Structure formats: C-alpha cells, structure tokens
Amino acid sequence: MVQESEKEELPFAKAEVVRLMKQHLDSDKMIRERVKVEMNKFLGEILAKICKELNKYPYATVEYDMFKECIYPYKNIERINKEKERIIKHLEAIKADCDSLSMDIERTMRLKEE
Structure with missing residues (x-):
C-alpha cells in the first residue's frame, strides 16, 4: 500500500x-x-x-516570453555560475589591493611617527 x-x-x-x-x-x-x-x-x-x-x-x-524569463535561471545555470566565479575572483583581487594599500598606509604612518 x-x-x-x-x-x-x-x-x-x-x-x-x-x-x-x-x-x-x-x-x-x-x-x-x-x-x-x-x-x-x-x-x-x-x-x-x-x-x-x-x-x-x-x-x-x-505568454511564452514570461515563461522564458521564469526559466532563465534553470536554463543558464552554467553561465550564472561562471559569472559568479568571475565576480568572486574580481572581489578577491580588490581585497588583495585593499590589503596592500592598508599595509602601505601602516608603513607610511610609522615612518612619519618616527
């Protein structure tokens, strides 16, 4: 049953x-x-x-156009994931630049204090 x-x-x-x-x-x-x-x-x-x-x-x-819009995430998941990876890599590069700038500021401030 x-x-x-x-x-x-x-x-x-x-x-x-x-x-x-x-x-x-x-x-x-x-x-x-x-x-x-x-x-x-x-x-x-x-x-x-x-x-x-x-x-x-x-x-x-x-309508078909409405349907196409609603299924977009399912039909384009690979492209969406690649875009997500690209954005994450770009954000990581920005973070690395910020860390580098932060270290430069710390070094510059220490030199001025001395």
Missing part, C-alpha cells in the same frame, strides 16, 4: 520520468526506486517554483 500512496503523491507518471532519465543515462546504469521517486518530486518542485514566478505577472494569460 505504501507504493500506491507514493504514486498518488508523484506529480508525473513515474514511467515517463524513468524513460526520460534512461535516455540521458549510460545504458549500463540502473536506477534505484528512490531515485526515480525523488527525481519525479524534484521535477514537480521545479514546476511549482516556475509557476509561482509566473503568478507574479498581473496577466490572465501566461
């Missing part, structure tokens, strides 16, 4: 999710039942998050 109640909770047909997973996994991979269920739930959560974003629009009809 536990399996039947799990099936009722899943947002998508499990067979379809498994079929799609197998299309993208190596042919020698086996998928555990828990992974099948959790993938299904995860996809449902993503769908819910996108719909929540779509609900923020004041229009009665969901």
